[in-house]
Amino acid sequence: MSGxxxxxxxxxxxxxxxxxxxxxxxxxxxxxxxxxxxxxxxxAGADAVKFQTFRAESLITRTAPKAPYHTETTGSDEEQSWFDLLKTQELTPAMHEAIIDRCKAREILFLSTPYDNESVDLLDELDVALFKVASTDANNIPFLEYLASKGRPIILSTAMCTLDEVIAST
Structure with missing residues (x-):
């Protein structure tokens, strides 16, 4: 059997x-x-727990608006911009290390979805078991090539992809 x-x-x-x-x-x-x-x-008996690793500066512009579902739960862009909201959700390298330590203590794998090359490098330095790619990046060929250059297994989500996009990613 393969795997x-x-x-x-x-x-x-x-x-x-x-x-x-x-x-x-x-x-x-x-x-x-x-x-x-x-x-x-x-x-709960999970084998792994998956976080997200990103830098807001690499994901969006400072003036990008929130989606309607975000304004419903976090207020208007004037109250807190989408960029500022994302900044509050970043994990520092030290936080990653603490989470990984807790995962080891609890005998559960740490996984994280990177969204930019710097985050890929951080996760690679932290020796993650694999990369999990969000479906929003399933057709981001330069990013996928960068991930592949690290030589780790990749789980590629295709939830937001068309069949043609899935075929192109393989």
Whole structure:
């Protein structure tokens, strides 16, 4: 049987479900909350917990507007810009290290979706088991090539892709 071997897990056909708990940015930039999310994922029996690694400067312009669903929950752009909101959700390298330490203590894999080359480099330096790519980057060929240059396994989400885009990404 084929598959991707990660620590004590094999992912692929014929192997047990690999359960990834999505932490994303639900920590709101609070390390204590991020650590609690790791604990909740471990208590739920997840094999891995996945965060997001990015720098707001690399993702959006300072004047990019919030989506309507964000204004409903976080207020208008005048109250807090989309850029400023994203800045509050960044994880520093030290926060990554603390989260990884908690993951090791709880025997759960740390994963993170990088959104820019600098974040890829950070995660590579932190020796992540694999890269998880968001479907928004599934057809970002220069980014995918940069990720591939690191030689780590990649899980590529295709949720927002057309079939033609999925085929082009493979």
């Amino acid at each position: 991707i071997r990660l620590k004590n897990h094999t992912i692929g056909p014929g192997h047990p479900l690999f359960f990834i708990a999505e932490a994303g940015v639900n920590h709101n930039g609070d390390l204590g909350m991020a650590l609690r999310l790791v604990d909740i994922a471990a208590d």
